[in-house]
Amino acid sequence: MQYLNKILIVYTTPVFRVKKKHNIRKRTMGKTTDQRRGDITMPVKYLKGVGEVRSRWLARLGINSILELMEFFPHTYIQRQINPSLHEVQAGDRIALTAMICWKEARQTAKNINQLNLGISDGKSLIICTWFHYPKQYEELFEQGKTIWVSGNVSEFNGQLQLLHPQFELITDSDLEDDFWKKRSVLPVYHLAVLLTQNLMRKLIYSAFEQYALQIRENLPQELIDKYSFPTRREALQKMHFTTHPEQVEGIRFRFVYEEFFYTQLMWARHKHYHQENVSGIAHEHRKVLTRELYKKLPYKLTNAQIRVIREIFADMQSDRQMSRLLQGDVGSGKTIVTLFAMLLSIENGFQAVLMAPTEILADQHYANITKLLEGMQISTCLLKGGSYKGKSQVKQAIAQGEIQIIVGTHAILQSDIEFASLGFAAVDEQHRFGVEQRAQLARKDKHPDLLYLSATPIPRSLSMTVYGDLEVSILDELPPNRKPVTTLVRSSAKIDLVYNEARRELQKGRQIYIVCPLIEESDKVDLIDAERLFKHISEKVFKGTSCALLHGRMKAREKDGIMLRFKAGEVKILVSTTVIEVGVDVPNASVMIVEHAERFGLAQLHQLRGRVGRGTEQAYCYLIEHFPISAIGRERLSTIAGTTDGFAIAEKDLELRGPGEYFGYEQSGLPRFRFANLLKDQDVLRLARMDAFDLVSSDPDLQKEENLLIRQFFFQAYGHKEELILY
Numbered sequence: 001m002q003y004l005n006k007i008l009i010v011y012t013t014p015v016f017r018v019k020k021k022h023n024i025r026k027r028t029m030g031k032t033t034d035q036r037r038g039d040i041t042m043p044v045k046y047l048k049g050v051g052e053v054r055s056r057w058l059a060r061l062g063i064n065s066i067l068e069l070m071e072f073f074p075h076t077y078i079q080r081q082i083n084p085s086l087h088e089v090q091a092g093d094r095i096a097l098t099a100m101i102c103w104k105e106a107r108q109t110a111k112n113i114n115q116l117n118l119g120i121s122d123g124k125s126l127i128i129c130t131w132f133h134y135p136k137q138y139e140e141l142f143e144q145g146k147t148i149w150v151s152g153n154v155s156e157f158n159g160q161l162q163l164l165h166p167q168f169e170l171i172t173d174s175d176l177e178d179d180f181w182k183k184r185s186v187l188p189v190y191h192l193a194v195l196l197t198q199n200l201m202r203k204l205i206y207s208a209f210e211q212y213a214l215q216i217r218e219n220l221p222q223e224l225i226d227k228y229s230f231p232t233r234r235e236a237l238q239k240m241h242f243t244t245h246p247e248q249v250e251g252i253r254f255r256f257v258y259e260e261f262f263y264t265q266l267m268w269a270r271h272k273h274y275h276q277e278n279v280s281g282i283a284h285e286h287r288k289v290l291t292r293e294l295y296k297k298l299p300y301k302l303t304n305a306q307i308r309v310i311r312e313i314f315a316d317m318q319s320d321r322q323m324s325r326l327l328q329g330d331v332g333s334g335k336t337i338v339t340l341f342a343m344l345l346s347i348e349n350g351f352q353a354v355l356m357a358p359t360e361i362l363a364d365q366h367y368a369n370i371t372k373l374l375e376g377m378q379i380s381t382c383l384l385k386g387g388s389y390k391g392k393s394q395v396k397q398a399i400a401q402g403e404i405q406i407i408v409g410t411h412a413i414l415q416s417d418i419e420f421a422s423l424g425f426a427a428v429d430e431q432h433r434f435g436v437e438q439r440a441q442l443a444r445k446d447k448h449p450d451l452l453y454l455s456a457t458p459i460p461r462s463l464s465m466t467v468y469g470d471l472e473v474s475i476l477d478e479l480p481p482n483r484k485p486v487t488t489l490v491r492s493s494a495k496i497d498l499v500y501n502e503a504r505r506e507l508q509k510g511r512q513i514y515i516v517c518p519l520i521e522e523s524d525k526v527d528l529i530d531a532e533r534l535f536k537h538i539s540e541k542v543f544k545g546t547s548c549a550l551l552h553g554r555m556k557a558r559e560k561d562g563i564m565l566r567f568k569a570g571e572v573k574i575l576v577s578t579t580v581i582e583v584g585v586d587v588p589n590a591s592v593m594i595v596e597h598a599e600r601f602g603l604a605q606l607h608q609l610r611g612r613v614g615r616g617t618e619q620a621y622c623y624l625i626e627h628f629p630i631s632a633i634g635r636e637r638l639s640t641i642a643g644t645t646d647g648f649a650i651a652e653k654d655l656e657l658r659g660p661g662e663y664f665g666y667e668q669s670g671l672p673r674f675r676f677a678n679l680l681k682d683q684d685v686l687r688l689a690r691m692d693a694f695d696l697v698s699s700d701p702d703l704q705k706e707e708n709l710l711i712r713q714f715f716f717q718a719y720g721h722k723e724e725l726i727l728y
Helices: 002-010 021-027 051-059 066-070 198-215 222-228 233-242 246-278 290-297 304-318 335-347 360-373 392-400 436-443 461-467 493-508 531-542 557-568 603-610 632-643 647-658 660-664 683-699 706-726
Strands: 076-079 094-108 114-121 126-132 147-157 160-164 167-170 186-189 324-329 352-356 381-384 406-409 423-428 450-455 472-476 487-492 512-516 548-551 574-577 590-595 621-626
Touching (some): 076 246, 147 632, 167 186, 222 246, 246 706, 304 324, 304 472, 324 335, 335 360, 335 450, 360 381, 360 557, 381 392, 423 436, 487 632, 493 512, 493 590, 493 621, 531 574, 548 557, 603 621, 603 632, 621 632, 632 647
Parallel strands (some): 324 472, 352 423, 512 590, 548 574, 590 621
Antiparallel strands (some): 094 114, 114 126, 147 160, 147 167
């Protein structure tokens, strides 16, 4: 074991010795042929120390195989020695350091909530760690004189720096003499699920490398390894877990970021090549019949951005390739009218056009807006929704016979019994709320209709290159001239009565109000305002006598739609809601948005919520109510949203603060689950990988050349099933 420790520190290769074969055979008797081989890709439950129960814990972290365990990297590292730097810490900092426990205090607050305070020191300065609703064993766990590692955001209370609910680990030597980690000067720290401990995770990581290090295979050709001076994959994986020099880890991580980006970009490059070479679309002719008629009858002038984007879309539609274009624009930027011009171009060429929305209420809104804009024009339209209702079978028959030219609907459009006479154009609104397969279904319809994806959520370029790597992008970056920017104000919860008074003045002008909070009902786990209590307070005390309604996600769809329609009609003056109204109907008369616990929301959410007001010509207001204590990130979010209405600047900042997984939600967007890459921090690496991947596909699209054999093997093994989803 002493010999093994020395090997790890100097990183000689191979680092680990493989267990004797008879030991592996004994442990895997009765298992399948692949499992008896001791393959690195076999289920993690067969690793010594894991088993059925722990494998389920690991699965929550996305770890299902032994290789995935090896690829589960630490998010930080513990230096065992005490770090004398607490005197440099300020409120708002995020820290991770080792200190000594000086004292502890368990007490109850005025509201009878259990509170545990822990004083820690580096020998010069002191900081207090505080927990509420903590596990009872914490009181016995923390002892004076013990060394502790803590990580978290620093705040200030009554002039004293504190860490609220910090991540922590007690630094103690293992009782086991042969524990590899016992005297390591640096320890890895992992993001873990409930029931898994850092000590257990480290032991499992060590066990995995001890038994399977020699099975780690390279997935990049030597040409790319030499080009970027990468370490081998085996060496890089070992260093990520067993480094004694954490400052060097970022350079090692570059290798994994690159390979992840390279293979996802290879997938998009192949998709784009396949589309351009093998899929013929519809070459529309710009006949200037219906499009000119609509332009002449518009009650307003198109913005320069709308004119530019319409030209981009028309150029795509006139080519013989299937259009795949993403149209981005903030709420109110005029995406619907741009889409309608594209629909009319297809219709005047004898085709049908579709607009698909994620909810019935949005489909209703689009249908109403489109039919109003087309008044007086000889164009047949219909609304197609899910479920059974009178006249639906006749509508489906009329679509199949080509009697209906414009179809607006929900995902019901994708049902197998819906047939089109000749579909030439399809638009998907709020497309990130549809799955990849649903979008591909439309793309494969009939003669490969031209596709336009609409998004009111501005998408940073780094995300659009990874989620929509094959799409062309059009941006509506200009609001109509009659729209006034929403005035955004950050207010303390202590001043909520003043906010209500300002909102009351808007009510007196005949306007309407949204009030949003993060929870549906009261919770013991977090001390946040919930919608049910707030609705009771608003309707019975603050705005007694004013028509109020409550809206939240647990309501049935029909009930939610009914409330929103009553609000749109002006029957309800105040709508108390959770974020279900983030994307909803257009209510031009709503002029006030009040967001409780605004510090808890992401920037994209706050921007979408603010977009619910200011839809008319009157001045609108968005009040962001902050509740203390507030983290540095929370404060940064609020200052960002208050300081700009630029959706793309907000989107970039939101990606930086929240990360890509939270930005969309993986399942809805088709966003790759990046294990190593940070889409904001690693944009330079993304550009390199994208260039290399697209260059490779341009010279060898099917990866048939001998020098690309390794790439081909790994790509189809790891990405083949994902590629099947997007190929259309």
